[in-house]
Amino acid sequence: MKFPFCRSPVVSDAFLSHIAETLKEIEAEGLYKKERLISSPQGGVITVGGREVINLCANNYLGLADHPALEEAARKALEPKGYGMASVRFICGTQDIHRQLEQRLAQFLGKEDSILFAACFDANGGLFEPLLGPEDAIISDALNHASIIDGIRLCKARRFRYQNSDMTDLEAKLKEAREGGARHIMIATDGVFSMDGYLAKLPEVTALAQKYDALVMVDDCHATGFMGPKGEGTPAHFGVDVDILTGTLGKALGGGIGGYIAGPQPVVDLLRQRARPYLFSNSLPPAVVMSGLEAIRLVEEGDDLRRNLFENANYWRKGLETLGFDLLPGEHPIIPVMLGEAKLAQAMAAALFEEGVYVSGFFFPVVPRGRARIRTQMNAALTRNDLDRALEAFAKAGKATGVLS
Numbered sequence: 001m002k003f004p005f006c007r008s009p010v011v012s013d014a015f016l017s018h019i020a021e022t023l024k025e026i027e028a029e030g031l032y033k034k035e036r037l038i039s040s041p042q043g044g045v046i047t048v049g050g051r052e053v054i055n056l057c058a059n060n061y062l063g064l065a066d067h068p069a070l071e072e073a074a075r076k077a078l079e080p081k082g083y084g085m086a087s088v089r090f091i092c093g094t095q096d097i098h099r100q101l102e103q104r105l106a107q108f109l110g111k112e113d114s115i116l117f118a119a120c121f122d123a124n125g126g127l128f129e130p131l132l133g134p135e136d137a138i139i140s141d142a143l144n145h146a147s148i149i150d151g152i153r154l155c156k157a158r159r160f161r162y163q164n165s166d167m168t169d170l171e172a173k174l175k176e177a178r179e180g181g182a183r184h185i186m187i188a189t190d191g192v193f194s195m196d197g198y199l200a201k202l203p204e205v206t207a208l209a210q211k212y213d214a215l216v217m218v219d220d221c222h223a224t225g226f227m228g229p230k231g232e233g234t235p236a237h238f239g240v241d242v243d244i245l246t247g248t249l250g251k252a253l254g255g256g257i258g259g260y261i262a263g264p265q266p267v268v269d270l271l272r273q274r275a276r277p278y279l280f281s282n283s284l285p286p287a288v289v290m291s292g293l294e295a296i297r298l299v300e301e302g303d304d305l306r307r308n309l310f311e312n313a314n315y316w317r318k319g320l321e322t323l324g325f326d327l328l329p330g331e332h333p334i335i336p337v338m339l340g341e342a343k344l345a346q347a348m349a350a351a352l353f354e355e356g357v358y359v360s361g362f363f364f365p366v367v368p369r370g371r372a373r374i375r376t377q378m379n380a381a382l383t384r385n386d387l388d389r390a391l392e393a394f395a396k397a398g399k400a401t402g403v404l405s
Helices: 009-028 068-081 089-093 096-109 120-131 146-153 167-179 202-211 234-238 265-274 286-300 303-323 342-354 384-400
Strands: 045-048 051-055 113-117 137-141 158-162 185-190 215-219 244-248 259-263 334-340 372-377
Touching: 051 384, 068 286, 096 113, 096 259, 096 286, 113 120, 113 265, 120 146, 120 185, 120 215, 120 244, 120 259, 120 265, 137 146, 137 167, 146 185, 158 167, 167 185, 167 202, 185 202, 202 215, 202 234, 259 265, 303 334, 303 384, 334 342, 342 372, 342 384
Parallel strands: 137 158, 137 185, 185 215, 215 244
Antiparallel strands: 045 051, 113 259, 244 259, 334 372
16 A cells, blocks of 8 residues: 655745755854865865865874875775674674774773774763763863763763863862762863863863862863874873773874773773663774774874974964964964954855865854854874965965955
8 A cells, every 4th residue: 555745835844944044044144164075085185176275174183094004904904804884882793803992092092991982972972871870960161072061961960060271160160069969070171172272281180180089081082193192192291190081083093983982991891881872873894993903003103293293283383473363372283263253264264275275164153153263283294385385375365355464
């Protein structure tokens, strides 16, 4: 028996009309995000619309996204391990290489074990609910990544928020949580606040955590691979230890996909039993897993890459300052150029593309209104010639848009 396709034209048309109006409003405010199609591998120079452009907005900090060793590792994984797992981990989706990567990540990060997720968004989304309940408290930095915010929303623990890197406010929230009878307290922070390139004050955070018997969780996505000795991240950079680290294979560690949580063995064991994104998402494909193992090797041997990255970052920052751009201070390879309004950020990005430089404007809701910017990011694979050409482009685009006089 065939059933006719039915829909309510009144409800559907009204709904679609509402969506269309919302999109018009987004576009009118200069907040509409457009995607350009890249026809080359990710790299310091990419091909977009048939043109080669210098790429200054990827998270490809060490330039590994098109590294031959990672491509070869992915190819070598296909024949013995197959294309995909077609299953979640606990049913029939765990290969020996999945555990190898988890143990390798744990060793690299100095933790007892780690657990893989499809992305760090999933890792952060699945972290809090299994570990903390209504008797507990989470204290979160105001500028934490959306994935931490969403993960905390799924948890029944009491929620506190402290102003970005404000240790006085953090201590006040710790006192409030402790005096309120919290059984366990967890401080959650980004290791690097990615919109600004600021590092979390981990020495002060960990000292306060010790004073108030709290745990510390750090999302280190924008640090693993290049901050600290051997690229072990922001805790290693500051010489401190934290309880739980989350991170990604999708930035400096090859730029693919995949996230992880690293920490004490009982924590990881409980997450395997209760973390919903882990229990209900497909396992990472074998090619990604094998490339991840190779990426860790390259990172551990990558002192020259890290040196190039930070030399590039220093040169780029000085060049932009000399031109007269308004920059946020910092030591990280994220170097935001502050422009204020969304439409200006969009216009500047478009002008730069015409000059052969690929960047993106960042604006509300990604950053607060009135704080629009172009977030430039350095890459170890960029040459001095690339940077000089990009500085020339910034000078021209800055004058064309009125950002520079």
